Amino acid sequence: xxxxxxxxxxxxxxxxxxxxxxxxxxxxxxxxxxxxxxxxxxxxxxxxxxxxxxxxxxxxxxxxxxxxxxxxxxxxxxxxxxxxxxxxxxxxxxxxxxxxxxxxxxxxxxxxxxxxxxxxxxxxxxxxxxxxxxxxxxxxxxxxxxxxxxxxxxxxxxxxxxxxxxxxxxxxxxxxxxxxxxxxxxxxxxxxxxxxxxxxxxxxxxxxxxxxxxxxxxxxxxxxxxxxxxxxxxxxxxxxxxxxxxxxxxxxxxxxxxxxxxxxxxxxxxxxxxxxxxxxxxxxxxxxxxxxxxxxxxxxxxxxxxxxxxxxxxxxxxxxxxxxxxxxxxxxxxxxxxxxxxxxxxxxxxxxxxxxxxxxxxxxxxxxxxxxxxxxxxxxxxxxxxxxxxxxxxxxxxxxxxxxxxxxxxxxxxxx
Amino acid sequence: xxxxxxxxxxxxxxxxxxxxxxxxxxxxxxxxxxxxxxxxxxxxxxxxxxxxxxxxxxxxxxxxxxxxxxxxxxxxxxxxxxxxxxxxxxxxxxxxxxxxxxxxxxxxxxxxxxxxxxxxxxxxxxxxxxxxxxxxxxxxxxxxxxxxxxxxxxxxxxxxxxxxxxxxxxxxxxxxxxxxxxxxxxxxxxxxxxxxxxxxxxxxxxxxxxxxxxxxxxxxxxxxxxxxxxx
Ligand SMILES: Nc1ncnc2c1ncn2[C@@H]1O[C@H](COP(=O)(O)OP(=O)(O)O)[C@@H](O)[C@H]1O
Ligand SMILES: [Mg+2]
Numbered sequence: 001x002x003x004x005x006x007x008x009x010x011x012x013x014x015x016x017x018x019x020x021x022x023x024x025x026x027x028x029x030x031x032x033x034x035x036x037x038x039x040x041x042x043x044x045x046x047x048x049x050x051x052x053x054x055x056x057x058x059x060x061x062x063x064x065x066x067x068x069x070x071x072x073x074x075x076x077x078x079x080x081x082x083x084x085x086x087x088x089x090x091x092x093x094x095x096x097x098x099x100x101x102x103x104x105x106x107x108x109x110x111x112x113x114x115x116x117x118x119x120x121x122x123x124x125x126x127x128x129x130x131x132x133x134x135x136x137x138x139x140x141x142x143x144x145x146x147x148x149x150x151x152x153x154x155x156x157x158x159x160x161x162x163x164x165x166x167x168x169x170x171x172x173x174x175x176x177x178x179x180x181x182x183x184x185x186x187x188x189x190x191x192x193x194x195x196x197x198x199x200x201x202x203x204x205x206x207x208x209x210x211x212x213x214x215x216x217x218x219x220x221x222x223x224x225x226x227x228x229x230x231x232x233x234x235x236x237x238x239x240x241x242x243x244x245x246x247x248x249x250x251x252x253x254x255x256x257x258x259x260x261x262x263x264x265x266x267x268x269x270x271x272x273x274x275x276x277x278x279x280x281x282x283x284x285x286x287x288x289x290x291x292x293x294x295x296x297x298x299x300x301x302x303x304x305x306x307x308x309x310x311x312x313x314x315x316x317x318x319x320x321x322x323x324x325x326x327x328x329x330x331x332x333x334x335x336x337x338x339x340x341x342x343x344x345x346x347x348x349x350x351x352x353x354x355x356x357x358x359x360x361x362x363x364x365x366x367x368x369x370x371x372x373x374x375x376x377x378x379x380x381x382x383x384x385x386x387x388x389x390x391x392x393x394x395x396x397x398x399x400x401x402x403x404x405x406x407x408x409x410x411x412x413x414x415x416x
Numbered sequence: 417x418x419x420x421x422x423x424x425x426x427x428x429x430x431x432x433x434x435x436x437x438x439x440x441x442x443x444x445x446x447x448x449x450x451x452x453x454x455x456x457x458x459x460x461x462x463x464x465x466x467x468x469x470x471x472x473x474x475x476x477x478x479x480x481x482x483x484x485x486x487x488x489x490x491x492x493x494x495x496x497x498x499x500x501x502x503x504x505x506x507x508x509x510x511x512x513x514x515x516x517x518x519x520x521x522x523x524x525x526x527x528x529x530x531x532x533x534x535x536x537x538x539x540x541x542x543x544x545x546x547x548x549x550x551x552x553x554x555x556x557x558x559x560x561x562x563x564x565x566x567x568x569x570x571x572x573x574x575x576x577x578x579x580x581x582x583x584x585x586x587x588x589x590x591x592x593x594x595x596x597x598x599x600x601x602x603x604x605x606x607x608x609x610x611x612x613x614x615x616x617x618x619x620x621x622x623x624x625x626x627x628x629x630x631x632x633x634x635x636x637x638x639x640x641x642x643x644x645x646x647x
Contacts, residue, residue, distance in 0.1 A: 004531065005514075005531065009513070012513045313509075317510075318522070318526075319494060320470060320497060320503050321497065321503070321522055321523040321526065322495070322523050322527070322574070323526050324490065324491045324494040324495075327526060406470065406472065407470045407471075408465045408471045
């Protein structure tokens, strides 16, 4: 297999007709090149989407109160009701499969000022658990803790953008006070969203305070706008969601069949759809890529047939001096595999190279939909394995043909 | 060494059937120097190819040594051709992109002899042929006589029992032809059976036994007055 003479023969045969060899090799090269580009692009898209999602707990759901649409237990339909903080304890007790449970309030955009600097920012009331459900990067200081909640402390964690607007560039915001609706809050932390695009911008322009503080300061009573819930490993978010909804309905005298009374959204379901989409994209990529590659392989096989025709006499001579058919078949397959693998390798090299180049160029820029395109080494190796097999297959038919005739007929063949 | 009895062979081209060998009975002992003569188309090459296991036959029997050569696998045939038989063709049939030494070494390659060793053996045989200085040359750089001597070296390199030569002098001038014939005679004197197909009278007269083929049948055969040294 690694005999020098064999290799010299391979090189000789392939370099005898350089243009033909190049054209054949190009078919393979192009197939692998395209496959790598498409795979890189599809991971790029997929990574872009995933990054947009940040570190958001995938197995989570949101539940909020809406208007009832059915009369129940003496209540008329069309009633407005609210979830409350005590629902949280109830859910926690009755659903052991809950990993994190975080109530949330959104006061919308409010004017915030500090000395002469002012701006409008989104005000949220949160529990510390929120940072486990939709984690953010704490740039400075800390996130909320349970002491903040208990004592209804007037503290805030502000988004990066809010920090930029309200404080000087070289100023340390920690420990300083900002004014929200004439009430002063101390800044205890600065965060940066892990989401990209609009979602990230929105979060970075937010100011988060303890939920209990928000309720008291803005006279919200005991109201909670919505619950974010994460399921423990091995439990589906759907299960938690269904269970929590029916418990909340019972607690608030809502008809069990009143679908409209409770709003909900399930990240897991969304994520599944998204994953399904990318699986589909990947399948298409492989089909198209392998199709292109297959065309290249047919090309190699055709060329090998021509090569065999041209070399029939030579094979006849080799057999006359003692070559077994398998020696000749082996030689032809080696040529075929050599051509395929070299061409494939070059295609792989340029394909992955281009993908990496694109990655390098866009990594500095904020392109929301496309991030970190790459081709894993594993895939590259698999593709090479496919090439070796393909090269073998492409060589087999011509090789079989080469030894199918009697040696004397081969020697006498006139094809030059 | 070689025994043929009632051997028949036909070629089938399309719907035509051409009966070429029409019952050949022939015995050639080991160490003989034989020529097969006859007019063009009489079946000389066909006979030689059958003996060389390059072609099959239809009917009769062919024994090489004690082995019946019939229905062999291609692998087995390749083994016989490699170990027992050396071929010399009219058109030399050297491999164009291999140099003289590599051409000579080729049969040893199929015996899985390491490259260094087979090249060394090949050089020995080239030396015997007086071609040591041409070892690195490609066939296209050699004269007809030189090519044929490379081909003979290749035929001899595995130390076969039989050398089969089909019109080995057909492409050579008279002088070179005689040189090649004396080579065959030397080879024969080392004990190797040599069978030469030719249609040239002066060539056949340089063998010890002449077999005359006419239209697929051995019409006559006779021994020549060639001096044989039995010392
Ligand atoms: N492969 C073949 N197919 C068909 N006919 C053939 C083939 N080889 C030889 N012949 C025919 O068989 C006859 C004998 O050929 P051959 O043995 O080469 O004769 P010679 O060597 O005595 O000139 C010729 O008529 C030739 O045309
Ligand atoms: Mg002939």
